[in-house]
Amino acid sequence: MKKNIVLFVLFVLPIVAYLFFASGVNSFTTLPVITPKVADFGNWNSLNGKKISLDKKITVLGFSGSNILENRGNYFNLNEKIYKRYNGFEDLQFVVLCPIGTEKDAQKIVDALSPFTDVKNWNFVFASNEEIQEFYDGLHLKEKLNQNLGTSNVYIIDKERNLRGRKDKEEYKEGYDTFHPSELSNEMLDDFKIILYEYRAALKKNHNATKQL
Numbered sequence: 001m002k003k004n005i006v007l008f009v010l011f012v013l014p015i016v017a018y019l020f021f022a023s024g025v026n027s028f029t030t031l032p033v034i035t036p037k038v039a040d041f042g043n044w045n046s047l048n049g050k051k052i053s054l055d056k057k058i059t060v061l062g063f064s065g066s067n068i069l070e071n072r073g074n075y076f077n078l079n080e081k082i083y084k085r086y087n088g089f090e091d092l093q094f095v096v097l098c099p100i101g102t103e104k105d106a107q108k109i110v111d112a113l114s115p116f117t118d119v120k121n122w123n124f125v126f127a128s129n130e131e132i133q134e135f136y137d138g139l140h141l142k143e144k145l146n147q148n149l150g151t152s153n154v155y156i157i158d159k160e161r162n163l164r165g166r167k168d169k170e171e172y173k174e175g176y177d178t179f180h181p182s183e184l185s186n187e188m189l190d191d192f193k194i195i196l197y198e199y200r201a202a203l204k205k206n207h208n209a210t211k212q213l
Helices: 002-026 068-086 103-113 129-137 181-205
Strands: 033-035 058-064 092-099 122-127 150-157
Touching: 058 068, 058 181, 068 092, 068 103, 068 150, 068 181, 092 103, 092 129, 103 122, 122 129, 150 181
Parallel strands: 058 092, 092 122
Antiparallel strands: 058 150
């Protein structure tokens, strides 16, 4: 009898535990779509002169508002908690949509980050106040931009231009607050890993598992 118990503990329990945790992982391998097929950017200028598009890129999208320097700590939080972990992936970009006239302030943010960060995937894009508001309205979010056309939240948009987040009744989440490092380290990092898992799984299925996401 004791021998059977020992065998059960050594061989059966690990298998049961594996199946339990595997089923749990599988149930969290997709991140819901909050807003499908959001519009792409207009023909807007970027700080480095590149044409920035949402197509075929995983995008972390922010809205600086006109008081970008006052909120520079938010970008340092995002840089430390998310950007520096994943900026080596060529299919990933961080984009901040800013009002025209804030170019010098945006450059100061980049200059402050560059001594300890490879800033190649940080992109600041500039549009008129009306264009920014129209673009944001197209995301169909519950939160509204503040009076400066900014928000401390950032949003995850996938390669097909779908805005992704959480739609659970217990926890609806359309964006991640960069003011709180703990939210970036927990909720956003967890959800971001799911997005990466989706694309890595797709690449493996297509036998194309490269440095791309």
